[in-house]
Structure formats: C-alpha cells, structure tokens
Amino acid sequence: MTAELLTYLVALGKSAFLVVGTLLPIINPPSTATIFLSLTEGASHATRWELARRIAGNVFLLMLGCTLVGSYVLDFFGISLDIVRVGGGLLVIQTGWRLLSAERSDSPRASRLAEAYTPDMVRSTAFYPLSFPITCGPGTLAATITVGVSLSDPSWTMALARTTGSVIGLGVVAAVILFCYRYAEKLLRPLGETGTIIFLRLSAFILLCLGIQIFWEGAGPLISAAVAVGNGR
Template sequence: MIDLATLALYFGKSFLLVLATLLPILNPAATAPIFLGLTEGASQDTRRELARRIALNTVLMMLGAMLVGAYVLDVFGISLPIVRVAGGLLISANAWRLLNTSDASSDSRRALAEGFTPEMVRTHSFYPLTFPISCGPGSLAAAITIGVTLSESLLALSLARFAGGVAALGVIGAVMFLAFRYATQMLRPLGDTGTVVFLRLSAFILLCLGVQIIWDGLSELLRSVA
C-alpha cells in the first residue's frame, strides 16, 4: 500500500520537473513582444481573448505531447529531428514576415482592428500564435521526453507523477496568459519608437532561433546517417 507521503513526493517531483523544464523553454515573457507584433491593430479585449486561447492551447498541446506524443510519432514514423526541422521552418517563416512588416498608420491600424473578427481570433489563436510561436518544436520535444520519464511501474505512482505534471502545466498556462495579457503594459515604458525597435529585435531573435532549431534537427539527421 502506497502512503500519501510517497504520492505527494512523486507529485512534487513531477511538478518541479515539468515547471523547471518547460517554463524556460516556452519563456512567455520573451514571446510577449512577438505576440504584440503579430496582433498589431487588435483591441485590448481581442488580445485578452487571444491570450486566454493561446494559454489554453499551449497547456493542451503540452499535455497531449506528454501523454501520447511519443506514440503518435512512432505510428507515423516521424523522428524528433524531423519535428525540429519542420517547426524551425515555420518559426523562421513567421519571423521573416514579422521583420518585413511595415509600421501601421492610424488608418491601417483601424483596418487591422476591424479585421480581427471572432472567426479570425479562433483561427489565429492556434496558428501561428500558439504553434509555432508560443509552443514550438523545442517545447514539444521536451514535453514528449518528459512524458516518457513520468511513467512508473505502479499505476498509483504514475498517476501521481502525471497529476504533478498537469498542475505544473496549469501554472505555466497562467504565467503565459498574464505575460500576453499585459504585454502592452510591459513595453509601455519604451515608448512608440522603442517598442518598434524592440519588436524588430525580437523578430530577428525569433528568426535566429528558427534557424538554430533547423540546424539542430539537420545535425541530428546527419549524425544518424553518418
């Protein structure tokens, strides 16, 4: 019979493992400027709804990757390096688009705001705002790896570990929602010009990150055939 202290210990270990592993990779504070750039012209209410949907989508994607990610990749014969290459291409494409976006005038901002219909919010909240911007191939690969390590020989211990992981994902989702919800306030001290510069720098860093992810995936593929 497993006592509550042991279950609590396994719960706590998994909670800390998932939180310490995934939160730095997802890094909502660093992604918040990209979120602002991709939602230029949207109202605060629209951004609040997008932030809520992105946080929920991210938690569900991470949970799915932890539970069945390894099995899904195995069924389709897809390796993690391929996931990294494909995800890196998507990140690079979105970063390039953000880098080449011209600054919007007042009229164009109003047009953009009108373009954020409820249907557009539902669509854009997943692609590209959740995947691959907020929840990219690196975080998915980490979640899949964590999911494999959470399995235990005893069902009760496995359930305790997965419960700890789910609780950590809930905390990560809350942090992501707050970072995106208050992204405008975070960048307000920079002013209009400083915000534009910061957004461009963030887009460039995102492009570099995409290229790095592609290179990491290609390197693993090359090592596997060498």
Template sequence: MLLSLQPVITIRLKGRRGVGALNNVIDAFFLTYAALFPIVNPLGGALIFLNVTNNCSQLMRHKLAWRIAVGGFLLLACSLFSGSYILGFFGISLPAVRVAGGLVIAVMGWKMLNSTDAPAEADPGRARSEEGALDLAFYPLTMPLTFGPGTITTAITIGSQRPDLLTDFDGAAIHDIAVIVALLAICATVYLAYRYADELKRVLGKNGTSVLVRLSAFIVLCIGIQIIWFGIADLIQSLPR
C-alpha cells in the first residue's frame, strides 16, 4: 500500500514545487516591470524623443528606437547583475550616483523646457542631421533621458535582492530568467512607444504636441531635482555623528 502511494506523493510534491516556481517567476516579472515602468516613462519619453529627432526621417527614428531599446537592455542588465560590484570597485555609493545623475537630468530638462520652436540649428539639444542623430543614440537619448540614474539605481537595488546562487541555485536561476524577461518587456515597450511617436504627434496635432513636450520637459526637470534631493538626503544620513 505504501509503495503504491509513493509515486502519487512524488507527483504531488513536484506539482507543488512547479506551482511555487511559477508564482516566483510571475512575482519577479511584475515586480521588476512595475518598478521600472514609471521611472522609464516610455510615453512621456516618446515625445521628447520626437522633439530631439525632429529633422530625422521615419526610417531613422525606427533605427534610433531600436538602438535605444537594445542599449537600454544592456545598460539595465549590466546595472542589475553587476552594478553593485562596479560601484564597490570604484568606491562610489548609490547616493553619489543619484546626485550626479540627477544633475544631468535636471540640466537636460531645463534646456528642453526653455527651448524654442526655432530650427534645429539654433537648438544644441536636437539632431541637426540624420548622421548627427546616430551620435545621440546612446547619449542623451538612451542615457539619461530614457534610462537615467533613477532607472539604474532601481535596477541595482533589484539586483542586490537576488537569491544567492550558492545556497539556492534553482531559485536564483528562475528569478534571473524572470527578471531578464521583464527587462526585455520594458525595452520592447520603449521601442514601440518611440517607433510610433510620430503617430502620437499626428493624433495630438502641433499645439498638443508642443504642450506635452513642455510638460514632459518639466517632469524631467522635477525628476532630476527629486533624484538630487534623495541623493543629498542619503549622503547627509551617512555622515558620522
């Protein structure tokens, strides 16, 4: 009797483990995606991307959107899996990264907020040609406008909470797969938003696009100030009393 029940018990245990693993995958995926989406802000970034690439053709925007998505995935993956080790190697703290990155974002937002609708030659933040647009693919379009210090800091924080490979290899492997899929999903969202940014502009019209670009620039400025404030607050708390 006991021998006949053993296969059934084994199957049930495997089923419970499978359900638990699936729940872990779903939790890790949605937690990662939900943490990164509001910081990346693909829809707001699409309008800024359209403003920077105002003189580019639709085909060039598609190429830039693909490069930004690929570069963003590599940046997020590197930050998540090795960011804490890199910062530790150079002796850089997360608050210092927040302050420096927040300054860059605040300056970018201020320039975009005060930019005029003049031709691109009068605005150094825009691409003057399609060849010049390719030079802007990583900086500033990928980093810091799309994947800024807030995103990098969040990715490093998520990576610091990974299960230990030595003590829980299966759990760590499952968690890493789910996180990688979440990174692919957030970068795919960015690609689609940037690729069809001109369609959004067509729907909003010239005046609506101008208003939303200014609003997005103001939000970028506020995000930069907020990141600087968080960094300064953390630096003050780390001072010896």
C-alpha cells in the first residue's frame, strides 16, 4: 500500500467519522423514534416498517443533497442559515404542540386508523413531517451543509476521498435511523403501556422545546443584526 493511497484512506475514514459523530447526536434516532410512534399510532407493523424504510431513504437523500450542493443552493436564493433555522423551528414547534395537546386514542379508533393508513398516506407522510422536520430538522441540515463545506480541497482526488467518506457516514446514519424506527415499539415495550404514554408525552414536550431552541438560534442573530442596523442609523 503506497503512502498516497494510505493518505486517501485516512481522509475517507476521517470524513466518515466526522459525519457520524456530528449528525447522530443532533438527529438522536432513539429519541425521535418515540415521536415516530406517536405520529403513526394505529398503523400496522408492516406500515411502520415501510415508513421507516422510506424515512431512512428520504433523510439520506436530504443529507446527501445538503452535503453536496446545500451551500450553493442557499447562496443562489440568498437564504441564510438563520432563516432556515427560524422556518424549521416553527415547523417543529407546531408538530410538538400538536403531539403534546393530542388526546390518547382508544383501541377502536386505533383500529380504524390502522385500516385508514393507506399506501397514499404512507407516501404523503413519509417525507413531511416524518422525514422533515421530525427526523432531519433544520439543525441537521445546517450541520450537514457545514460538513459539506469542509470537504472541499484543492486536490480533486482528496476532495473525492473526503466526499466518499461522507457518503459512507451518511449511509451509517440512515441505517441507525432505520433500525431505531423499525424496532421503536420493541425498544419501548419494557416501559409498559403507562410508561410508554408518559415517555411519548415527555418526548413531545422535548420536541416542542427543541423547536423553540432552533427558532431562537435563528431569530436571535437576526434580531441582533436588526438592532445593530437600527442603532447605526
């Protein structure tokens, strides 16, 4: 093995670990899996498996797109990351509040939901809100865009090695999401019915708080910039 090839392999591995280490804590699949259970209440195991597969695929493609061209798209439309955080934070807040204020469904209604969860519903909900913004929110997109910027290198071969490593890392992240969503119900089974309900409510509250935090992370700098402009006048 030549020293040059070893250098490329090291760069590939570093990029893969950078992606996994950066994105997994932000996405936090075990936590978002509980939100997935709340939003798919009444759905059959087969339906949840199909949704989990679609969500993992959607999130992978979203992160891949942001890694490769995210910064260029934002520059083209003149959109800042702070604006993305504000818009995404509002979406997360709305979803968290809806889950927190929802009433617990009884078994007959859950059965009707299972029957009503048609393939069209699976296709329509797999991306919004389950893939975005629940699983892959604005914080994840912002971090992914930042990682994508760090992959650039004057040498196209080194840039290719880093990009390949990032794609491998994104695949690992998507696989973890698929696993956590696929077995979310089994992971929560030891809590029992009452414990699961409490845990889902707490997760909804955390989601609401997370949305507020994301919103403020974008709104804070925008407000500061507006105040600075006003004082400059």
